[in-house]
Amino acid sequence: MNFRYPIFLDLRGKKCVVTGEGFEVAAKVRALAEASADVRYINPRAVPEIEALASAGSVRWELREFSPEDLDECFLVITCSGRNAEIFRMAEARNVLCNAVDDPANCRYSYGSIHRSGDLTIGISTNGIAPAIAVRLKQKFQREIGPEYGELLEELRRIRPEITSRITDFEKRKQLWYAIADSEALALLRRGEHESALRIIRQLIDAALSST
Numbered sequence: 001m002n003f004r005y006p007i008f009l010d011l012r013g014k015k016c017v018v019t020g021e022g023f024e025v026a027a028k029v030r031a032l033a034e035a036s037a038d039v040r041y042i043n044p045r046a047v048p049e050i051e052a053l054a055s056a057g058s059v060r061w062e063l064r065e066f067s068p069e070d071l072d073e074c075f076l077v078i079t080c081s082g083r084n085a086e087i088f089r090m091a092e093a094r095n096v097l098c099n100a101v102d103d104p105a106n107c108r109y110s111y112g113s114i115h116r117s118g119d120l121t122i123g124i125s126t127n128g129i130a131p132a133i134a135v136r137l138k139q140k141f142q143r144e145i146g147p148e149y150g151e152l153l154e155e156l157r158r159i160r161p162e163i164t165s166r167i168t169d170f171e172k173r174k175q176l177w178y179a180i181a182d183s184e185a186l187a188l189l190r191r192g193e194h195e196s197a198l199r200i201i202r203q204l205i206d207a208a209l210s211s212t
Contacts (some may be wrong), residue, residue, distance in 0.1 A: 003110040003127050019043055019080030024101050026050050028078050028111075039046055041067050065138075071096050077106040079106075091100040098113035104128045115141040117198045118150020119157065148189035156180070156200060159205065176208040 016037040026049040026140060032039045040060040041050055046061055052063035053149050066087065078102035079087045086107035091098035112125040114116050122141055124134040167173045171205035180201055187206035188197035 003104075003125060006112075006123060007123070008121065008123075009035075009141055011035040014076075017042060017066075017068065017070050017077040017103070018079075019070075019076050019087070019192065020075070020083075020101070021047075022080040022101055022205045025078075028101070029059055031052060034077075039159070040070065042070055043096065056145050056146050076109075100203050113138040115145065116150075117145060117147055119153040120145070120149045129196075146190060151194070152186055152197070155201065163205065163208075170172060172211070176204060179204050179208075 011032065011134065014037050016032045017040045018025060019042045021043060026047050029039060029041055029050050030053060033053055039053075041054065041059050041061045043061075044063055044065065046054065046063075050061065052057065053059045058141045066079075066081075068090055071090055073093070074091075074094070074096045076097035076099070076100045077087060077091050078101065078201070081087075084100035084103045084106040085212065088098045088100055088108075088174050090096075093110070098106065098108050099111065104110065110125065110128055112123040113131070114124075115138050122145070123137075124141075126134050163173060163176060167176060183200050183204060185197040185200050188194075188200065
């Protein structure tokens with residue numbers, strides 16, 4: 001195993017195929033749908049969660065066995081079946097990324113343990129050696145990195161165009177971003193003092209603008 005190259009993908013509109021059954025499959029299908037992928041679940045049966053996603057139009061459920069043609073124009077495939085090795089070989093031949101659930105020998109990529117807070121995503125990997133360590137780290141992050149980070153990123157998404165357009169010097173922009181990150185804004189958001197946090201961010205932006 002050499003799952004050492006971390007990456008975050010934009011899957012919007014990309015054909016992603018999932019086949020097989022297992023306790024992790026529904027979560028994989030849901031995550032692909034949430035990433036706005038074009039999700040095809042190919043399996044004769046589906047658990048209620050996948051049925052619900054299909055009924056809502058979030059995924060396409062094809063009630064049949066997987067066939068090689070399903071990899072045509074496919075970006076990635078997830079398999080959890082007795083055909084993992086076969087599907088992996090077919091995916092490799094077509095340059096399609098393949099993940100076989102709990103079967104590292106038949107994977108081109110792996111899934112880490114994920115903690116999210118709004119637009120903040122933290123991925124943790126142990127290169128397949130000890131997933132329990134990744135889970136414990138995720139639990140630690142869940143305790144220490146709360147919704148205030150998502151709130152801050154949402155506000156920074158709103159004001160980023162202003163900062164980019166009005167502060168053209170890269171070094172000054174970088175200093176401003178670090179000043180915001182190091183400010184009391186996060187602590188104030190954690191305490192629910194949203195307006196006070198925004199006021200601090202605004203003061204830092206105005207100070208940066210006055211020095212340009």
